[in-house]
Amino acid sequence: MYYWYFKLFNNIKSEHEATEFAKLELEGLFGKVAPIYNFFDKLKEEPLSMFTIPEIRIQDFITHELPYGKIQGYFGTSENISPLKKLVKRLAYTREIYLIGTKEDIPLIKNIFPNQALGKIYHFFEKENLVCFRFITYQYFLEKSEYISKLSRNEEEVDRNVEILFSHLIKNLHRIPASSTLSIGKRLEDYFAIREEPSLYITHYFHPYKGKFHPKMARALLNYIHPQEKGIVMDNFAGSGTLLVEASFMELDGVGVEINPLSVLMSNVKCNS
Structure with a gap:
């Protein structure tokens, strides 16, 4: 049995994003999850409590820059770690993932992520035969x-x-x-x-466009409706190309339809930069 703890970003603008979109994308990529209202309560429960000893102090990492609002994260269990790579790469509202497994999982994790990722994208703590991995999402x-x-x-x-x-x-x-x-x-x-993170990243800020998708919201919806690693995403009203940019980031093929020449230009520039 694997234990998963998903810590949300501390810059989520509304409760709706935390309770709906963050949960939706986790259900799409991972499966059933339960809300964590206070990580301090989870730190008292096994197996996470085993890593609160002075030699490890996992609580220093989990409670660092905790999310504001009603929900701080989500919790789930699984029989394998197969969704791990997708979760780290694609999640939009989750900042950190804590995964508790066994020492036998260390070679598996190193095989999923290249050696240079150790100490950067992830690191781990050992306690007896258990291991707590901490992953930082690409977002x-x-x-x-x-x-x-x-x-x-x-x-x-x-x-x-x-x-x-x-x-x-x-x-x-x-x-x-x-x-x-x-x-x-x-x-x-x-x-x-600081709490106020840029809401626009990579090429999303290239041109102001009224009525555009919020990038993280667009990716969360994609994660829910299309959790597969390959596929084609079509946006019938492409606008400035927000959905297409997020699809390309997820290594999905994107097709956009748009009548406005300026929007077509923006989408092409943002997707091909």
Whole structure:
């Protein structure tokens, strides 16, 4: 039996997103899940409580930048870890995944993710024969990359700031700073810790477009209606191409239909950049 704990982002704008869209995409990609209203309660229950010992202190990671609102995450169980890669890559509203398995799963995880991902996308803690894996979803890096791109002046600074991000996630668990520290010229870690994340990432910000899909909402719906790894997504009213961009990010083929020439241009540029 595998135990899964899904920790939501702390920048979700409304309860509706947390209770509906976050749950929908998990049900599509994973299966039945139950809400976690307070992670502190889960930390008292086995098997998660086994990793709260002083030598590990999994609570420092789980309670770091907890989501606001009624629901902090979701919990589920499974007989295998087959959906893991899709979950890490495709989830839009989940920031971190905690998976409890056994030591026999370590080679399986290393086979799913390349060696360079260890200590960055994931790391793990051992207790007797059990192992608690902590995974950071791709969505987290997409959103944080906005700060790295704006605050880096050259390629060397990009590389250094990426390493700072990894350190912020795993080695240095900073608390959310006071608002006075969030001015230009402060530490990059302060930007990583703030609650208001960019709602637009990768190419979504290329052109303002009224009435566009919220990117995370579009991906959550895709995760629910099309959890398969391959397929074709068709948007009859493509607009600025939000759904098509998200489909390409999920490695799905996308087809858009749009009568507005400007929208066609935007969609092509955003999808092909």
